[in-house]
Amino acid sequence: MVEARRSARSFLPEPIPESVLTACFDVAIRAPSSHNLEIWRFLDVRNAETRAALNHLCLDQPQAQQAANLIVAVARPDLWRLGAERMLARLRADAREGAADADYRVWLPRLKKKYELMVPLLFADGPLHVLAPAKAALLWAIGQFRPMMRGPIGRSEQQMWAVKTTALACENFMLALVAAGYDSCPLEGFDEPKVKRLFALPSEARVVMVIAAGRRGPHALIPQIRHERGFYVERV
Amino acid sequence: MVEARRSARSFLPEPIPESVLTACFDVAIRAPSSHNLEIWRFLDVRNAETRAALNHLCLDQPQAQQAANLIVAVARPDLWRLGAERMLARLRADAREGAADADYRVWLPRLKKKYELMVPLLFADGPLHVLAPAKAALLWAIGQFRPMMRGPIGRSEQQMWAVKTTALACENFMLALVAAGYDSCPLEGFDEPKVKRLFALPSEARVVMVIAAGRRGPHALIPQIRHERGFYVERV
Numbered sequence: 001m002v003e004a005r006r007s008a009r010s011f012l013p014e015p016i017p018e019s020v021l022t023a024c025f026d027v028a029i030r031a032p033s034s035h036n037l038e039i040w041r042f043l044d045v046r047n048a049e050t051r052a053a054l055n056h057l058c059l060d061q062p063q064a065q066q067a068a069n070l071i072v073a074v075a076r077p078d079l080w081r082l083g084a085e086r087m088l089a090r091l092r093a094d095a096r097e098g099a100a101d102a103d104y105r106v107w108l109p110r111l112k113k114k115y116e117l118m119v120p121l122l123f124a125d126g127p128l129h130v131l132a133p134a135k136a137a138l139l140w141a142i143g144q145f146r147p148m149m150r151g152p153i154g155r156s157e158q159q160m161w162a163v164k165t166t167a168l169a170c171e172n173f174m175l176a177l178v179a180a181g182y183d184s185c186p187l188e189g190f191d192e193p194k195v196k197r198l199f200a201l202p203s204e205a206r207v208v209m210v211i212a213a214g215r216r217g218p219h220a221l222i223p224q225i226r227h228e229r230g231f232y233v234e235r236v
Numbered sequence: 237m238v239e240a241r242r243s244a245r246s247f248l249p250e251p252i253p254e255s256v257l258t259a260c261f262d263v264a265i266r267a268p269s270s271h272n273l274e275i276w277r278f279l280d281v282r283n284a285e286t287r288a289a290l291n292h293l294c295l296d297q298p299q300a301q302q303a304a305n306l307i308v309a310v311a312r313p314d315l316w317r318l319g320a321e322r323m324l325a326r327l328r329a330d331a332r333e334g335a336a337d338a339d340y341r342v343w344l345p346r347l348k349k350k351y352e353l354m355v356p357l358l359f360a361d362g363p364l365h366v367l368a369p370a371k372a373a374l375l376w377a378i379g380q381f382r383p384m385m386r387g388p389i390g391r392s393e394q395q396m397w398a399v400k401t402t403a404l405a406c407e408n409f410m411l412a413l414v415a416a417g418y419d420s421c422p423l424e425g426f427d428e429p430k431v432k433r434l435f436a437l438p439s440e441a442r443v444v445m446v447i448a449a450g451r452r453g454p455h456a457l458i459p460q461i462r463h464e465r466g467f468y469v470e471r472v
Contacts, residue, residue, distance in 0.1 A: 001237075002263045002266045002267075002408050002411065002412065003263075003266055005266065005268075007268050009343075022465070025465060025468075025469050026465065027238045027239075029462050029468060030238045030239055030241065030460070030462070031238075031407055032241075032243050032410075032422050033462075034424055036461060038462070038463055038467070038468060040468055041468050041469075041470065042468060042469045042470070043470055043472050044469055044470065044471045044472070045472055046471055046472065047472060050472055056383060057383045058383075059383055059384075059385070086463060087461065090461055099459075101458070101459055103455045103457065103458055104458045104459050106455070107245075107458045111458075143427060143429065143430070147292055147293045147294075147295055147426070147427040147430060148427050149295070149424075149425055149426070149427065150427065150428055150429065156392045156396070159396065160392070160395065160396045160399055160442070161424075163396055163399060163400050163403075164399050164400070164403045164444060164445075165403075167399075167400045167401075167403035167404050167407075168403050168404075168406065168407040170404065171267055171403075171404040171407035171408060172238050172407060172411075174268075175238065175408075175411070176238065186268050188270055188385075188397075189385055190383070190385070191379060191383040191384050191385065191386065192386055193379065193386065194379070194383060199472060206396070208400060209400075219339045219342070221339065222337070222339055222340045222343045222347075223335075223337055223340055224266070225272060225323065225326055226265055226266075226269075226274070227274055227322060229258070229261060229262065231274070232261075232265060232274060232276055232277055232278060233261050233277075233278045233280055234277065234278070234279055234280065235280045235282055236279050236280070236281055236282065236283060236286055236435060
């Protein structure tokens with residue numbers, strides 16, 4: 001599946017069945033989610049006018065224009081608190097009802113504490129991230145004495161954190177499409193500020209990629225060039 | 237495979253055979269690489285002293301201490317130029333020798349131009365990124381008239397770009413481990429500045445995650461909590 005996934009450079013107009021797309025989204029979010037905060041969001045673009053506007057913002061690339069579906073993968077670091085609240089509600093309910101799984105029962109109190117205390121401590125940096133510099137300085141000071149996590153603190157670090165988790169889900173999504181016999185092409189050539197405006201995304205959000213998806217067309221593939229293993233793996 | 241991948245909370249000491257690990261690295265880099273610049277790097281930590289130091293920098297988490305292998309996934313945005321040069325050398329050689337694949341032959345001149353002109357134009361922003369603000373302003377100005385890519389320009393945007401591509405490869409790597417019967421746990425709880433120092437990584441590099449890998453131990457899994465589909469997929 002991994003080797004079958006190739007970025008398609010052309011697409012047929014054949015649409016992806018609803019059930020396939022739904023299943024692929026369900027596979028996408030089986031990726032590891034940092035602190036299980038699920039800050040990934042996927043916009044499944046169907047409205048014809050919106051789609052035309054998005055094609056244009058993807059610089060009218062043929063892949064964007066031809067693909068049956070365009071999916072916009074969005075990282076929403078600003079939703080960390082919502083994620084933490086939802087996790088906490090779920091953990092409290094599971095604790096009340098008594099979890100069936102013995103290992104889970106053992107972990108429950110620790111997990112609750114994580115979302116009550118540790119996650120807010122890690123992410124909170126004040127409105128407009130005003131406390132970020134002070135927090136970074138504090139962590140730096142502690143880091144002089146012992147190993148210490150440094151964040152993610154501040155707007156751009158939290159965006160990077162959210163982009164990372166969302167990318168994991170994107171890879172799953174594209175592999176799921178391959179498993180179902182469909183193809184994809186992850187696009188990074190788009191006007192991000194305008195795409196954010198088109199979907200009324202908040203300023204903290206980042207558009208991770210626009211995934212063109214569908215059935216590959218003629219002349220869709222060129223050889224995948226990868227360097228020798230020693231180029232990217234180092235034994236240390 | 238995707239559903240079988242779960243973050244393991246404990247590991248057995250059983251080592252991963254060399255051939256399995258090698259195969260997993262080969263699968264990892266089948267992920268889409270942005271502009272095929274292959275800025276991902278993997279440190280396969282074997283030296284006992286280095287490993288002990290890394291365990292400590294991962295805050296002595298049991299997963300880090302127990303796992304047979306720790307792999308440090310590193311994003312190296314600073315290597316974009318090396319990636320472009322290597323691609324160009326390869327494309328020129330393929331053009332000289334005459335590519336067997338007809339589609340590839342058609343794409344070759346366009347690809348060469350991409351690495352000669354477009355990629356440097358996109359990424360170059362001067363020593364220490366001094367030209368980044370001017371470049372961003374220029375792209376913003378052009379963006380007033382037509383859709384325009386905005387980068388990645390500047391240190392933190394190029395890091396975010398590199399982290400994204402590296403994360404795609406990390407997901408592949410973890411899925412490959414599952415397919416081979418092994419488990420993993422992606423760790424983000426580490427002291428990044430100190431990990432960078434341990435491996436003498438340049439300041440531009442980012443440690444994307446430390447992947448604990450091995451055979452899962454007892455009580456390794458807790459239920460994977462995911463919210464309903466409507467929470468993360470929106471039809472627009």
